[in-house]
Amino acid sequence: MSLNIEEIRALFPILHQEVHGNPLIYFDNAATTQKPKSVLDALCGYYEHDNSNIHRGAHTLADRATRYYEKTRESVRDFIGAKEEAEIIFTKGTTESINLVASSYGRKYITKGDEILISTMEHHSNIVPWQMICEEKEAILKVIPINDSGELLYDEFEKLISERTKIVAIVHVSNALGTINPVKKIIKKAHQFGAKVLVDGAQSTSHLSIDVQDLDCDFLAFSAHKLYGPTGLGVLYGKRQLLEAMPPYQGGGEMIKEVSFAKTTFNEIPFKFEAGTPNIADVIAFQKALEFINTMGKKEIRNHEADLLYHATSKLSEIKGFIPVGTTKEKVPVISFNIKGMHPFDVGMMLDAKGIAVRTGHHCTQPLMERFGIEGTVRASFSVYNTKEEIDEMVTSVAKIAKIKNK
Amino acid sequence: MSSIQDIQNEIIEEFSILGDDKESTIYYIMELGSQLPEFPENERIDENIIKGCQSKVWLTTREVDGKILFFADSNTDITKGLISLLIRVLSERNPSEILNADLFFINRIGMGNIIGSQRSNGLAAMIKQMKLYALAYQAKQNA
Numbered sequence: 001m002s003l004n005i006e007e008i009r010a011l012f013p014i015l016h017q018e019v020h021g022n023p024l025i026y027f028d029n030a031a032t033t034q035k036p037k038s039v040l041d042a043l044c045g046y047y048e049h050d051n052s053n054i055h056r057g058a059h060t061l062a063d064r065a066t067r068y069y070e071k072t073r074e075s076v077r078d079f080i081g082a083k084e085e086a087e088i089i090f091t092k093g094t095t096e097s098i099n100l101v102a103s104s105y106g107r108k109y110i111t112k113g114d115e116i117l118i119s120t121m122e123h124h125s126n127i128v129p130w131q132m133i134c135e136e137k138e139a140i141l142k143v144i145p146i147n148d149s150g151e152l153l154y155d156e157f158e159k160l161i162s163e164r165t166k167i168v169a170i171v172h173v174s175n176a177l178g179t180i181n182p183v184k185k186i187i188k189k190a191h192q193f194g195a196k197v198l199v200d201g202a203q204s205t206s207h208l209s210i211d212v213q214d215l216d217c218d219f220l221a222f223s224a225h226k227l228y229g230p231t232g233l234g235v236l237y238g239k240r241q242l243l244e245a246m247p248p249y250q251g252g253g254e255m256i257k258e259v260s261f262a263k264t265t266f267n268e269i270p271f272k273f274e275a276g277t278p279n280i281a282d283v284i285a286f287q288k289a290l291e292f293i294n295t296m297g298k299k300e301i302r303n304h305e306a307d308l309l310y311h312a313t314s315k316l317s318e319i320k321g322f323i324p325v326g327t328t329k330e331k332v333p334v335i336s337f338n339i340k341g342m343h344p345f346d347v348g349m350m351l352d353a354k355g356i357a358v359r360t361g362h363h364c365t366q367p368l369m370e371r372f373g374i375e376g377t378v379r380a381s382f383s384v385y386n387t388k389e390e391i392d393e394m395v396t397s398v399a400k401i402a403k404i405k406n407k
Numbered sequence: 408m409s410s411i412q413d414i415q416n417e418i419i420e421e422f423s424i425l426g427d428d429k430e431s432t433i434y435y436i437m438e439l440g441s442q443l444p445e446f447p448e449n450e451r452i453d454e455n456i457i458k459g460c461q462s463k464v465w466l467t468t469r470e471v472d473g474k475i476l477f478f479a480d481s482n483t484d485i486t487k488g489l490i491s492l493l494i495r496v497l498s499e500r501n502p503s504e505i506l507n508a509d510l511f512f513i514n515r516i517g518m519g520n521i522i523g524s525q526r527s528n529g530l531a532a533m534i535k536q537m538k539l540y541a542l543a544y545q546a547k548q549n550a
């Protein structure tokens with residue numbers, strides 16, 4: 001069954017506006033997706049009806065808020081196929097999830113001379129936390145190279161992995177290129193060497209079906225705001241025995257069992273990693289975002305997005321001066337490109353003048369841009385509510401812009 | 408040579424013809440950039456890059472008969488257009504004229520809305536750097 005995109009668009013109030021006199025065309029979905037009305041209503045509804053602190057209040061509102069909060073945890077567990085809710089930790093976002101693992105797991109298990117393996121196409125948030133722990137522990141950061149199409153070189157990964165490798169931290173889907181990496185294969189190989197694998201799922205969770213048990217990843221990090229959910233909220237999935245063995249990341253309320261000045265004992269997972277009053281409203285609203293995705297169906301979403309990607313790629317490729325960046329077959333609906341003779345900032349601003357929102361720049365992947373010998377790209381990223389008509393509008397604008405320098 | 412006031416009024420007039428059409432305005436700014444005088448290649452060095460701009464902007468000066476000539480370039484065409492507006496207003500002036508210049512045209516043409524906040528910060532950084540040059544030349548001339 002194919003999706004009714006007009007009906008879906010009606011669920012997103014923000015899409016129905018004009019920018020510089022043109023209907024908004026929102027193609028910056030890899031940065032953050034828009035939120036359906038159900039999510040917005042849940043946010044407001046929480047503050048209007050249920051606002052109270054969770055897990056401690058002995059009154060009806062607190063109990064209600066706690067139940068809704070924990071219901072989202074259950075939905076997240078189901079969404080990624082985890083074994084149990086205790087393995088789902090709420091964080092501020094992908095960035096915090098990765099930092100949590102780097103600091104907590106890293107502090108305990110990384111020692112001098114150990115190696116951590118990442119790839120050339122990592123987002124800065126999956127580079128810097130590892131650099132910090134490497135610096136602290138005198139460990140070594142190694143980088144899996146890619147080819148000119150933006151594909152990971154699996155053979156090179158096999159050469160780099162060894163008994164010294166403690167962690168492989170790898171992006172499932174590149175935010176700058178759209179490349180889907182063979183994470184399952186990587187995880188299997190890494191486990192043969194006793195290494196743990198963290199998957200950066202910031203870009204994959206919205207487009208692909210994820211089953212952490214099937215992947216057998218040790219950690220999965222992702223952000224709610226790229227999944228039709230609220231900003232400032234993310235998830236860290238971790239296998240129970242790893243999370244239990246890891247020291248707390250932050251200290252405070254909620255994460256303790258008992259505190260005395262002599263000794264504090266810590267709460268169980270997941271609470272051990274959720275110090276302080278959490279982002280209750282956004283967690284509760286996130287449940288509606290997951291519900292939205294489940295109602296659409298991941299498969300239907302993927303089909304529609306694949307159509308959009310194919311349509312956009314073939315149309316843009318006809319434009320003189322169009323230079324795609326990242327041309328692998330296995331992609332999510334992300335098109336990164338440059339126009340010959342033009343800076344991506346200028347292209348982005350000219351598209352904005354037509355109401356078309358794209359991202360320009362290095363996309364927090366400077367080492368990747370360096371690998372391609374470019375300063376940045378223009379990135380159009382699509383989502384379930386985008387249409388071929390919108391893509392045609394963009395193609396017309398890009399063609400006009402490209403003509404300036406490519407007569 | 409027209410006064411700083413007059414040139415700014417000219418610019419406001421030119422932009423008013425473009426009206427609210429953001430696309431034409433951007434194209435016009437880029438067109439201005441293509442008319443920027445050649446930048447001296449030997450001065451395209453890191454020390455001449457203005458800090459605080461997202462795009463790369465190189466700025467250098469010459470002093471001729473007590474007046475400051477500005478030369479600038481950028482890796483992005485829209486930024487080149489912005490520089491060319493600043494050069495049109497501020498180049499070939501005495502240091503004191505530059506230091507005292509009230510660049511009202513920027514607000515009057517609604518530049519903030521046209522180029523957005525990131526680039527507006529960059530524009531402010533360019534103006535600051537031009538005024539710093541003027542200050543340095545003034546100190547030198549008074550020495």
Ligand SMILES: Cc1ncc(COP(=O)(O)O)c(C=O)c1O
Pocket residue numbers: 030031092093094095096123125126171173174175200202203223234
């Ligand atoms: C691949 C990838 N990793 C990590 C992040 C960081 O996510 P957040 O800023 O939500 O923490 C992003 C966001 O752009 C991303 O695309």
